[in-house]
Amino acid sequence: xxxxxxxxxxxxxxxxxxxxxxxxxxxxxxxxxxxxxxxxxxxxxxxxxxxxxxxxxxxxxxxxxxxxxxxxxxxxxxxxxxxxxxxxxxxxxxxxxxxxxxxxxxxxxxxxxxxxxxxxxxxxxxxxxxxxxxxxxxxxxxxxxxxxxxxxxxxxxxxxxxxxxxxxxxxxxxxxxxxxxxxxxxxxxxxxxxxxxxxxxxxxxxxxxxxxxxxxxxxxxxxxxxxxxxxxxxxxxxxxxxxxxxxxxxxxxxxxxxxxxxxxxxxxxxxxxxxxxxxxxxxxxxxxxxxxxxxxxxxxxxxxxxxxxxxxxxxxxxxxxxxxxxxxxxxxxxxx
Amino acid sequence: xxxxxxxxxxxxxxxxxxxxxxxxxxxxxxxxxxxxxxxxxxxxxxxxxxxxxxxxxxxxxxxxxxxxxxxxxxxxxxxxxxxxxxxxxxxxxxxxxxxxxxxxxxxxxxxxxxxxxxxxxxxxxxxxxxxxxxxxxxxxxxxxxx
Numbered sequence: 001x002x003x004x005x006x007x008x009x010x011x012x013x014x015x016x017x018x019x020x021x022x023x024x025x026x027x028x029x030x031x032x033x034x035x036x037x038x039x040x041x042x043x044x045x046x047x048x049x050x051x052x053x054x055x056x057x058x059x060x061x062x063x064x065x066x067x068x069x070x071x072x073x074x075x076x077x078x079x080x081x082x083x084x085x086x087x088x089x090x091x092x093x094x095x096x097x098x099x100x101x102x103x104x105x106x107x108x109x110x111x112x113x114x115x116x117x118x119x120x121x122x123x124x125x126x127x128x129x130x131x132x133x134x135x136x137x138x139x140x141x142x143x144x145x146x147x148x149x150x151x152x153x154x155x156x157x158x159x160x161x162x163x164x165x166x167x168x169x170x171x172x173x174x175x176x177x178x179x180x181x182x183x184x185x186x187x188x189x190x191x192x193x194x195x196x197x198x199x200x201x202x203x204x205x206x207x208x209x210x211x212x213x214x215x216x217x218x219x220x221x222x223x224x225x226x227x228x229x230x231x232x233x234x235x236x237x238x239x240x241x242x243x244x245x246x247x248x249x250x251x252x253x254x255x256x257x258x259x260x261x262x263x264x265x266x267x268x269x270x271x272x273x274x275x276x277x278x279x280x281x282x283x284x285x286x287x288x289x290x291x292x293x294x295x296x297x298x299x300x301x302x303x304x305x306x307x308x309x310x311x312x313x314x315x316x317x318x319x320x321x322x323x324x325x326x327x328x329x330x331x332x333x334x335x336x
Numbered sequence: 337x338x339x340x341x342x343x344x345x346x347x348x349x350x351x352x353x354x355x356x357x358x359x360x361x362x363x364x365x366x367x368x369x370x371x372x373x374x375x376x377x378x379x380x381x382x383x384x385x386x387x388x389x390x391x392x393x394x395x396x397x398x399x400x401x402x403x404x405x406x407x408x409x410x411x412x413x414x415x416x417x418x419x420x421x422x423x424x425x426x427x428x429x430x431x432x433x434x435x436x437x438x439x440x441x442x443x444x445x446x447x448x449x450x451x452x453x454x455x456x457x458x459x460x461x462x463x464x465x466x467x468x469x470x471x472x473x474x475x476x477x478x479x480x481x482x
Contacts, residue, residue, distance in 0.1 A: 152411075152437070152440075153409075153411055153441065154417075155414045155420075155437075156417065157360070157417065160354070194341055194344045196345075204351070211337050212337060215337070239352050239353075243347070250338075251338075
């Protein structure tokens with residue numbers, strides 16, 4: 001059974017294992033510095049579908065299938081799927097798993113969805129409510145643009161603080177045991193609203209929530225940044241990551257020796273993504289493609305994955321509401 | 337974290353890089369100017385073929401709208417606009433882009449509720465306030481007796 005420690009953190013008594021993970025990305029993401037780590041780089045951004053929404057669903061569906069296959073399982077072996085995306089009513093994930101004939105829980109945590117799914121999945125498994133499950137998240141540049149911003153062919157300009165929604169999906173299969181990489185702790189964060197209203201500056205909107213969740217995690221577990229090989233946020237990008245470091249430093253915590261941000265890792269500086277990547281699929285693909293692979297190979301032993309989401313909608317922004325950030329985190333550890 | 341919203345606002349604005357205004361304005365001037373030069377050449381061409389100034393102006397507007405729509409359809413206008421900004425929004429080609437791009441984007445939701453309904457999602461405000469302003473101007477002119 002999971003046990004609560006400190007104010008917010010959940011410690012898993014029998015840390016659930018990550019049996020396998022998979023990541024499928026678009027062409028631009030494949031050309032980035034992490035391109036070699038992804039299972040599939042699709043040259044067809046339509047994924048053989050007639051709409052961008054269906055393309056995203058197809059990408060997520062293939063990613064879940066691939067992760068299940070890599071775990072040596074079949075889809076029917078799972079007890080449930082936890083998945084989320086950025087589309088209205090979470091339709092990208094619903095359509096991805098409608099033919100899976102499995103219990104399904106749609107999640108919305110904006111870019112924090114992958115961390116939310118892993119944390120909830122681990123809690124379900126450690127609590128005995130599920131034996132094996134898949135957690136997944138996806139985003140597609142073209143489906144996000146048309147929902148949140150402008151048509152693709154519209155001639156607009158982005159400010160330097162804007163982030164680029166990744167065309168990417170990641171999925172992880174969690175189970176009671178069976179592999180060395182485990183989820184040892186999880187923490188669900190509170191929404192922190194510091195009054196940012198600029199949808200082109202989501203890093204600034206999310207950084208305070210990442211600061212809040214990480215500080216609680218360090219305090220609850222009695223650890224400090226250097227106890228971890230890597231601390232990854234997803235996806236604060238350049239502006240938000242810089243702010244997070246500054247905010248934590250004000251409180252006497254220095255994460256710089258071990259800190260990276262998924263949004264900053266996914267693209268190269270020459271790829272013209274302004275502040276960096278974003279979207280549920282960005283951190284999902286970086287964690288499920290790159291980081292979990294490194295843990296599997298023993299290159300990383302103890303990692304914090306803190307997913308950060310900007311909670312807003314085009315309607316809320318037009319009505320003048322500010323953007324709250326939320327950050328959920330999991331501690332991943334490679335057991336000896 | 338012990339910052340008030342105001343303190344945080346000052347902090348993130350300091351950390352957020354500004355748009356390169358001078359470079360943006362230069363590109364807007366150069367590309368916007370180039371579009372206008374093309375317009376002038378087109379206009380001269382029509383006038384040279386014997387059109388009067390009113391006819392040539394209308395034909396030029398039609399030609400430029402066509403070119404804007406064509407470049408939008410070829411996904412070239414957005415690439416140009418990335419550098420040009422206001423230089424591609426202000427000329428009439430930008431208006432064509434604002435109409436054609438939603439038409440392309442939303443046809444996946446059908447020709448009626450998708451393409452047709454969303455056609456003016458960007459250009460709509462320009463039409464509403466443009467036409468309203470012209471009506472007010474017309475009424476003023478009527479009353480004052482211009």
